[in-house]
Amino acid sequence: MKATLMYGPGDVRVETVPDVRIIEPTDALVVITRACICGSDLWPYKTMNPSETGRSMGHELIGVVDAVGSEVRKVKRGDLVVAPFAFSDGTCIFCREGLHTSCMHGGFFGIGDVGGAQSEAVRVPQADGTLVVLPVGRDDDLMPSLLTLSDVMGTGHHAAVCAKVGPGKTVAVVGDGAVGICGVLAARRLGAGRIILLGRHPDRIALAKEFGATDIVSERGDDAVERVREITHGLGAHSVLECVGLEQSMLTALSIARPGGSVGRVGVPQEQTIPAAQPTFYNNITVSGGPAPVRAYIEELLPDVLDGGINPGRVFDRITDIEGVPDGYREMNDRKAIKVMIKF
Numbered sequence: 001m002k003a004t005l006m007y008g009p010g011d012v013r014v015e016t017v018p019d020v021r022i023i024e025p026t027d028a029l030v031v032i033t034r035a036c037i038c039g040s041d042l043w044p045y046k047t048m049n050p051s052e053t054g055r056s057m058g059h060e061l062i063g064v065v066d067a068v069g070s071e072v073r074k075v076k077r078g079d080l081v082v083a084p085f086a087f088s089d090g091t092c093i094f095c096r097e098g099l100h101t102s103c104m105h106g107g108f109f110g111i112g113d114v115g116g117a118q119s120e121a122v123r124v125p126q127a128d129g130t131l132v133v134l135p136v137g138r139d140d141d142l143m144p145s146l147l148t149l150s151d152v153m154g155t156g157h158h159a160a161v162c163a164k165v166g167p168g169k170t171v172a173v174v175g176d177g178a179v180g181i182c183g184v185l186a187a188r189r190l191g192a193g194r195i196i197l198l199g200r201h202p203d204r205i206a207l208a209k210e211f212g213a214t215d216i217v218s219e220r221g222d223d224a225v226e227r228v229r230e231i232t233h234g235l236g237a238h239s240v241l242e243c244v245g246l247e248q249s250m251l252t253a254l255s256i257a258r259p260g261g262s263v264g265r266v267g268v269p270q271e272q273t274i275p276a277a278q279p280t281f282y283n284n285i286t287v288s289g290g291p292a293p294v295r296a297y298i299e300e301l302l303p304d305v306l307d308g309g310i311n312p313g314r315v316f317d318r319i320t321d322i323e324g325v326p327d328g329y330r331e332m333n334d335r336k337a338i339k340v341m342i343k344f
């Protein structure tokens with residue numbers, strides 16, 4: 001089968017690798033029908049140490065179950081399923097608390113002996129806890145939006161939940177990537193009164209406005225902080241969604257939260273420390289967030305996608321086959337594409 005491997009910065013290759021097979025009785029094999037490239041895939045694309053063997057890429061997928069292990073009960077061959085970017089058993093103490101990314105028997109696609117999803121097929125561990133059966137056909141028009149439930153829509157929603165977005169609140173979203181744009185949509189869905197997007201790319205800003213952004217701040221650093229203060233009557237935002245992960249974006253996020261406000265961070269941190277310890281202390285800022293328990297959120301968001309209430313799939317502005325994946329990385333890295341879908 002074909003799979004996407006990354007060998008070093010800018011070096012993505014589509015290669016033939018051994019077919020996946022059932023290893024554990026709780027596994028399922030899924031033949032992938034849709035996958036995509038994530039903003040977080042761009043971190044290794046820029047910085048990874050060169051590898052002789054390559055790193056298996058991709059963690060967002062929809063596909064058809066091809067085979068199941070002897071202990072799998074909830075999915076069967078032929079089911080169309082969506083998988084969150086982390087697999088989980090659905091039964092341990094953390095899964096029962098809705099924090100599936102901390103599952104005691106869980107893990108992530110593309111790590112260790114579990115392959116990545118930018119591939120023709122994938123072995124899904126803990127299939128019963130991980131996979132959600134979709135009640136639509138494999139080429140349904142809703143595929144782009146359903147695919148965002150694998151990661152970006154759930155992650156944007158997690159940022160909003162961690163930032164305590166609620167009815168009437170003033171929200172700021174730092175970052176105009178697919179997660180930030182989904183964060184805007186999630187904030188509107190949760191009733192935010194005003195949604196300020198900090199971003200600079202016209203195509204992304206246009207989509208964010210359609211998703212509910214009411215104000216755009218394109219300045220950077222101190223100027224961005226000042227601009228947000230200006231338009232919030234000097235107060236700052238109740239809820240800030242940090243959707244980038246750099247020191248500067250985190251500092252901006254912390255600096256535009258109003259006293260007593262909350263920052264929900266979902267950008268994978270590229271630094272070891274969080275800045276602005278003293279101002280956030282004196283302003284009683286809550287800092288929350290982490291890898292989104294997307295599996296839990298699928299239950300909440302799927303009905304809204306199925307009835308057309310939200311249409312997060314609009315973040316996909318390129319479609320490619322698997323051979324075009326290296327170009328897809330290039331386009332996303334050059335900010336020519338917001339998010340690239342891989343159709344098999």
Ligand SMILES: [Zn+2]
Nearest residue numbers: 089092095103
């Ligand atoms: Zn668990």
